[in-house]
Amino acid sequence: MSDCLFCKLINGDIPSDTVYEDDAVYAFKDIHPKAPVHVLVIPKLHVATLTDCDDPALLGVLMNRVRTIADDLLHLTAGYRVIINVREGGGQEVFHLHAHILGGKRLPF
Numbered sequence: 313m314s315d316c317l318f319c320k321l322i323n324g325d326i327p328s329d330t331v332y333e334d335d336a337v338y339a340f341k342d343i344h345p346k347a348p349v350h351v352l353v354i355p356k357l358h359v360a361t362l363t364d365c366d367d368p369a370l371l372g373v374l375m376n377r378v379r380t381i382a383d384d385l386l387h388l389t390a391g392y393r394v395i396i397n398v399r400e401g402g403g404q405e406v407f408h409l410h411a412h413i414l415g416g417k418r419l420p421f
Contacts, residue, residue, distance in 0.1 A: 318354050318408035333388055336370075337377045347393075348416030351388055353378050359409040362398045378411050388415040 320326045322338045331351050332339040342350040355374055359365045375394075381390045392415030397403040 316408050317406050321360055322356055332381050336373050339381050348412040351413045352410045354408055354410040360407045362396050362409055382413050393419050
């Protein structure tokens with residue numbers, strides 16, 4: 313989508329602090345981190361929300377990359393939290409499906 317912030321990041325139109333990229337996903341540091349480590353993992357295919365995703369393979373790839381990035385690249389061995397906000401009421405601000413990886417300290421519930 314031409315007006316989607318995350319699509320612009322994927323296309324390189326807007327700079328970001330890239331953590332990981334492959335043919336299916338793009339991961340970058342959040343500009344307003346809520347934890348010492350806060351990375352967003354987004355599919356390169358534009359899907360507005362989790363509710364709009366009818367592709368279980370895409371969701372599987374997204375979660376697999378979240379695990380790989382958190383465990384192998386970020387070395388969050390003490391643990392981490394994965395959050396997907398859905399729609400306005402769930403706290404979603406950018407309408408491109410994305411998962412938050414938060415870690416680097418013990419997170420409150």
